[in-house]
Amino acid sequence: MEYEFHWNIVFQKMPELLSGAFVTLHVSVLAMLLGIVIAILLAIAKMNNSKPFCYVATVWVEIARNTPALFQIYMAYFGLGAFGIHLSPYVAVLSALVFINAGYLTETFRGGFQSIPSTQYSASKSLGMTSIQTYRYIILPQMLRRIYHPMTNQFVWSILMSSLGILVGMSELSGTTQRLQSLSFRTLEFFIVAAVMYFIITKLVLFGASLLSRRLFKGEI
Amino acid sequence: MISVQNVHKSFGDLEVLKGVSLDVPNGEVLSVIGGSGSGKSTLLYCINAIETINSGKILVDDVDVHSKDTNKDKLRQKLGMVFQHFNAFPHMTVLENAALAPRIVKKMSKEEAIEIAKKELEHVGLGDKFDVYPTRMSGGQQQRLAIARALAMKPDFMLLDEVTSALDPELVGEVLDTLRLLADEGMTMICVTHEMGFARDVSDRVAYFHQGVIAEIGEAKQVITEPQNPLTQKFLSKVR
Numbered sequence: 001m002e003y004e005f006h007w008n009i010v011f012q013k014m015p016e017l018l019s020g021a022f023v024t025l026h027v028s029v030l031a032m033l034l035g036i037v038i039a040i041l042l043a044i045a046k047m048n049n050s051k052p053f054c055y056v057a058t059v060w061v062e063i064a065r066n067t068p069a070l071f072q073i074y075m076a077y078f079g080l081g082a083f084g085i086h087l088s089p090y091v092a093v094l095s096a097l098v099f100i101n102a103g104y105l106t107e108t109f110r111g112g113f114q115s116i117p118s119t120q121y122s123a124s125k126s127l128g129m130t131s132i133q134t135y136r137y138i139i140l141p142q143m144l145r146r147i148y149h150p151m152t153n154q155f156v157w158s159i160l161m162s163s164l165g166i167l168v169g170m171s172e173l174s175g176t177t178q179r180l181q182s183l184s185f186r187t188l189e190f191f192i193v194a195a196v197m198y199f200i201i202t203k204l205v206l207f208g209a210s211l212l213s214r215r216l217f218k219g220e221i
Numbered sequence: 222m223i224s225v226q227n228v229h230k231s232f233g234d235l236e237v238l239k240g241v242s243l244d245v246p247n248g249e250v251l252s253v254i255g256g257s258g259s260g261k262s263t264l265l266y267c268i269n270a271i272e273t274i275n276s277g278k279i280l281v282d283d284v285d286v287h288s289k290d291t292n293k294d295k296l297r298q299k300l301g302m303v304f305q306h307f308n309a310f311p312h313m314t315v316l317e318n319a320a321l322a323p324r325i326v327k328k329m330s331k332e333e334a335i336e337i338a339k340k341e342l343e344h345v346g347l348g349d350k351f352d353v354y355p356t357r358m359s360g361g362q363q364q365r366l367a368i369a370r371a372l373a374m375k376p377d378f379m380l381l382d383e384v385t386s387a388l389d390p391e392l393v394g395e396v397l398d399t400l401r402l403l404a405d406e407g408m409t410m411i412c413v414t415h416e417m418g419f420a421r422d423v424s425d426r427v428a429y430f431h432q433g434v435i436a437e438i439g440e441a442k443q444v445i446t447e448p449q450n451p452l453t454q455k456f457l458s459k460v461r
Contacts, residue, residue, distance in 0.1 A: 122271050123308035123367075127322035127374060128298040137321060141312050217312070 009184045010193050020176030021197050027094050027172060028159040034094075035101025035154075042102060043109040057106065064103020069161050072096035077168040089170035097158050104154055112147035113139075145217050152209040156202045163198070173197060222246050223268060223378060223411070228277035230263055237263045239433035240277070245411060247377075250404045252420035252441065253413045255430030256456060261413045262305075264430075265380045268411070269300040282377070298326060301371030305383040307363040309355035309370075315342060316351040319370045327374065334373075341369040345399050361392030365399050372403075379403065381412040397423075417460060421445040429453045 010017075042060060045053035064072075076099075077092035087095065116139050124134040163174035171179070173194055181190040223245040230238040237260045245251050253261045266272040268279055270286050270293045279286040284296060310318050319338035323329045329337070342348060345365040355363050364384055371379060381400065385393045397419050404410065404423050414420055420427050420441060427444040429437040429452070437450040448454045 119304060119306055119308045120310070122266075122302075123304065123310070125271055125294075126269060126297055126300070126302035126304075127370070128294050128296075128326040129322065130294050133325055137325060138310055142310075145312065 003188065005189060006186055007189055009186050010189045013180050013184075013190075016176055016180060017173065017193065017197065020171060020173040021201060023090075023170075023172040023176075024159060024162050024174075024198075025201060027090065027097065027162050027165070027170075028155065031094055031097035031101055031158050031162070032155050034098045035105055035158075036151075038098065038102035039105030039109055042106040043113065046106060046110055047113070060099075061103045061106050064100045065107070069096065069100055070164055070167070072099055073164050073168060089165060089168040089175075092168055093162060093165040093170050093172075097162060100161070101154055101158055105151065108147050108150045108154070109143075112143045112150075115146055116142055148209075148213055148217070152206065155209075156205060159202055159205065160198065222280075222282060223409070224278075224280040225264070225268070226278040226280070228264070228267060228279060229275045230260070230267055230272065231275055237433055238267070238274075241433070241435055242277075243428060243435060243438065245378075245409060247409050248407050249426065250408075250410045250412065250424040252424035252427045253411060253430060254415070254417070254420055254427060254456070255436075259430040260433045261430045262382050265302070265382050265411060265413060268380060269297050269302055271302075294326075298374055299377045301374060301376035301379045303364070303367045303371055303379070303381045303384050305386050307355075307360065307367050307387070309363050309366055311354070311356050314352050314354055315347060315358075315366055318355065318366060319373045322370070323373050337375075338369070338373050341372045342366070344372065344402075345369045346395070359392055360388045361395045364388065364392075364396045368396075368399055368403075377409065379408055379410045381410060381414070383413050383415065385414070385416055415460065417445055417457070429456065431456070 042057040045057040046061070048054060073093055073096040076087060076096045077089065080087060080092075120138055120142070121134060124138045129137070162172055165172045166174040166178050169175060177190045177194040181187045184190070225241055225243050228238050228241045229236065241260070241264060243251075253264070255261045263272060267274050268281070268286065270291075274287055281296060281299060284291060286293075286296060310321070313321065316335065316338055319342055320331075320334040323337050324331060324334035339348075339351065342351065345368050347362060347365055347369060350358065350362065355366060358366070368384075384400070385396050388396065393416070397416060400410070400412065400419070401423050412420070412424065424441045426438060427441045428435050429444065429448070429450070431452050437444055437448060437453045439449075444453065445457065448457055
């Protein structure tokens, strides 16, 4: 017997799917912004010679990059729950994504920073620029160009990874899809539509990022 | 005037400058020649305080370069420096490269800075390249940009660190011509160079560095064509 598609129910539930998609975007944007802030601090700590800071940063980066996202989300929700710290599904997923984003971005930032040749500093110095001017006009603009695409990738990654929220009952796009399909038994239809929505979201993000990069970076590198 | 007085400089255990003294009066072009590792580039870096020194003294217009009380950012405005590896700012156009420091360091208005930058770029023959990005230019053009960028700060002295060493042979000429132009205009310059012809024809004096000391210094033609010190003779016979 062939599978018969029934799309009506999916379209009826579209407002709920869209609000799920909004939560997906919401949690990813927040995870990205917080991840960037923490990654800047961790990257500075890692490049710093003071041992304790460097140690904390290294442990953070190693765990974040070498364990599954699934594990981080479980730890945030069930692991902390076992110690009496009960996070809502949203906060648990957000914390896990922030943890991972910060870990990956730390290495991106550190690499970007170290990829600027020391001769750029001597050239700036020789023109009488102060350290602050050197960073503001010479180092950071070049660094931003180099880390921009890895950052965009990380953002897309965290949009897709937020779908793991399904496991802790979060009502983002996947969680909502899961709930709706179990009520209607139109599993395939709901998940196809959800996949298309993920695709559209990430494509829009990438398109926006490339428009922005063309405005920001006029120079070559 | 730049006055270097018994300067010692070590990197770890390696002593690179072992008591160097020399005076460069205003308007003079001094070429510094010598083998690699002889300390000639290090001296330039010490003169504009990019490197520290271990002992001795360097005075630029009677200001003690390495004194704690000296504002080094301010001092460097007097000392234009051009490096072996161009060091153009790759994220800015040619014009922005040259106008940046006058605007943010000397606090000129944007119009003023652009005007000076344009003038200096035309000066070195890059009048048609204002809106080009440096990575799109040849090494010779990038090096002339670096010269114009330094000149836009209206320095009293120019320090040139092997500015033709990284260039393809056919591009060396255009950069040397630019330096010749500056010399003719009376710019005080210290040129670390491997171009013996340039040292002989353009500079007033030549100093030969050997293992961290000045083995010979004198009138340019004399040092290049009739060196007195056997070390200089040996070096020149190898590079010719």
